[in-house]
Amino acid sequence: MTDSPDFTDNDPADGFSERLEHSRQRELVQGLLQAVADRVRAEETLADDQAGRSEIEDRGYEDACRALEQKRDDARATIIRQYDLVRDETLSQIDAEISATQIEYDDRVAELQRKSEGDQERIEKEREEARWMVQAVLDDTAEDSPKHKFETYKASLKVSRVRRLADWEDLAGRVEAVAGQLAGWRMPQSPSTSQGKRPPADTDDCLEHFVECVDEANHDIDAIGRQWLPRVFGGVFPLVLWGLLSSLVAVPLIVLDVPGKLKLVRDANSLGPSVGISIGASLVAAMMVMGLVLLVARIRCRRLWERLGEHSADARRARQHWLQASQQEFGRRKDEFTDWYHVIVEERENAIGRIEEIQSGRAEEIANRHKAELADAHQRFPETLKQLAGRRQQQDVDCEAERSEQLEKIEQEYRAGRETLDREHTQRVASERERFQRAFSELKQNWENACGMFDTATGDMVARCDELFPAWLDLANGGYSPPERVPPAVRLGTFDVDLSKVPGGVPVNEQLQTV
Numbered sequence: 001m002t003d004s005p006d007f008t009d010n011d012p013a014d015g016f017s018e019r020l021e022h023s024r025q026r027e028l029v030q031g032l033l034q035a036v037a038d039r040v041r042a043e044e045t046l047a048d049d050q051a052g053r054s055e056i057e058d059r060g061y062e063d064a065c066r067a068l069e070q071k072r073d074d075a076r077a078t079i080i081r082q083y084d085l086v087r088d089e090t091l092s093q094i095d096a097e098i099s100a101t102q103i104e105y106d107d108r109v110a111e112l113q114r115k116s117e118g119d120q121e122r123i124e125k126e127r128e129e130a131r132w133m134v135q136a137v138l139d140d141t142a143e144d145s146p147k148h149k150f151e152t153y154k155a156s157l158k159v160s161r162v163r164r165l166a167d168w169e170d171l172a173g174r175v176e177a178v179a180g181q182l183a184g185w186r187m188p189q190s191p192s193t194s195q196g197k198r199p200p201a202d203t204d205d206c207l208e209h210f211v212e213c214v215d216e217a218n219h220d221i222d223a224i225g226r227q228w229l230p231r232v233f234g235g236v237f238p239l240v241l242w243g244l245l246s247s248l249v250a251v252p253l254i255v256l257d258v259p260g261k262l263k264l265v266r267d268a269n270s271l272g273p274s275v276g277i278s279i280g281a282s283l284v285a286a287m288m289v290m291g292l293v294l295l296v297a298r299i300r301c302r303r304l305w306e307r308l309g310e311h312s313a314d315a316r317r318a319r320q321h322w323l324q325a326s327q328q329e330f331g332r333r334k335d336e337f338t339d340w341y342h343v344i345v346e347e348r349e350n351a352i353g354r355i356e357e358i359q360s361g362r363a364e365e366i367a368n369r370h371k372a373e374l375a376d377a378h379q380r381f382p383e384t385l386k387q388l389a390g391r392r393q394q395q396d397v398d399c400e401a402e403r404s405e406q407l408e409k410i411e412q413e414y415r416a417g418r419e420t421l422d423r424e425h426t427q428r429v430a431s432e433r434e435r436f437q438r439a440f441s442e443l444k445q446n447w448e449n450a451c452g453m454f455d456t457a458t459g460d461m462v463a464r465c466d467e468l469f470p471a472w473l474d475l476a477n478g479g480y481s482p483p484e485r486v487p488p489a490v491r492l493g494t495f496d497v498d499l500s501k502v503p504g505g506v507p508v509n510e511q512l513q514t515v
Helices: 020-136 146-184 202-226 236-255 269-469
Strands: none
Touching: 020 269
16 A cells, blocks of 8 residues: 655656546546445345346246146136036936936836736636626526535534533433432432323324423423422521421410420429420421421422433423434435435536636736737837936947037147246246246346456556565565666555455355455
């Protein structure tokens, strides 16, 4: 660093004097700092401009890409929606045809089934009517039919047997009960020895005679049951009755002193013999009265029992005769029925066989026709349904293929548009990069020029200082030679310019750091 004094007219400075002046040095430093500031400002301006342009370009590119994608998505959605509508409408029409065909198929099968069932019912009805007509002509239940007559007689005979057996068993039970009752009344009766009267020869009259005998026997049993006098002699009641009658007789005899008045007692004042005689007389009198009553009751019961035995014997004999006669009548009618019934059965079976043959033929014909119609329906409708299903599937495939083709076309248009956007974006980015490189080259050139000018000026100053002020080591050993004139400046020292200590002195860009 030098400091040059002011020169006068008598001591003009040479060309290097100005370069060694302090103002010149300060001017160089200020110029360098100004170049640094200009470079920093130019870098910031260029960087901001580049960032803004890049951001605008990228945003425009992204917006264009999004718009293109949105256009593609809208077109895809429109195509998908349109083809879905067309597909749904087409498939709905085919589904409607399939449903209508299926309904027609089901209706046809149901109609054939109903028709078959109706024909079968009609055939069965005609068969039943024909059978009814045959049965009506050769009816076993007709009143003049031998079978009807025989079955009616057989049923009535069975009912009569059951009823008569029940009547007889009931009568026998009641007779046995009456015998036990009489034995309990101390009036036992010997079994009846009556053989009964001879019943009528006719079965109906014999049956009526049996019924009359049973009724009369039941009437006799009821009459015996209504007897009250024999009941007195049942159980311990006779002893009680004997005691009561004895008391009724003894009390008046004792009170009236009848033995004394009749002089049956020697000592009239003695009460014991009188009482004994009275009691004895009353016991004997009561026993005599009860004996008479018992005799009357036994006579009455004996008469009723004998009449009951006669009626029972008549009923038993009438029953036996009726059973024998009815069995003979049943055998006779059975033989008569057998002689006529097989002829009627044979005619009826022949007629029914002819009816069954005719109706079976008609039923088989109707069944074959129904089977053929049903087979035709089962063949025709499934084929139609299969064709409709195939057409539906083909329509679905065609719609899907056409939709895929349209979507592929939209995708191709999108790729073409995207390629155009990419190409234009690449061109604009390249143009912007080229413009940036030109501006950066100009900035670099300016920075290089400023640094070069500063380096050149400082180099000249250092060289001049080295010339005017040689180093002390160089002056030793006779190396010093007096200058021809006084130096235009005084060397004070060196001043280092360190751009790293100056804000923005060292460029951030590596390309500018090499300058």
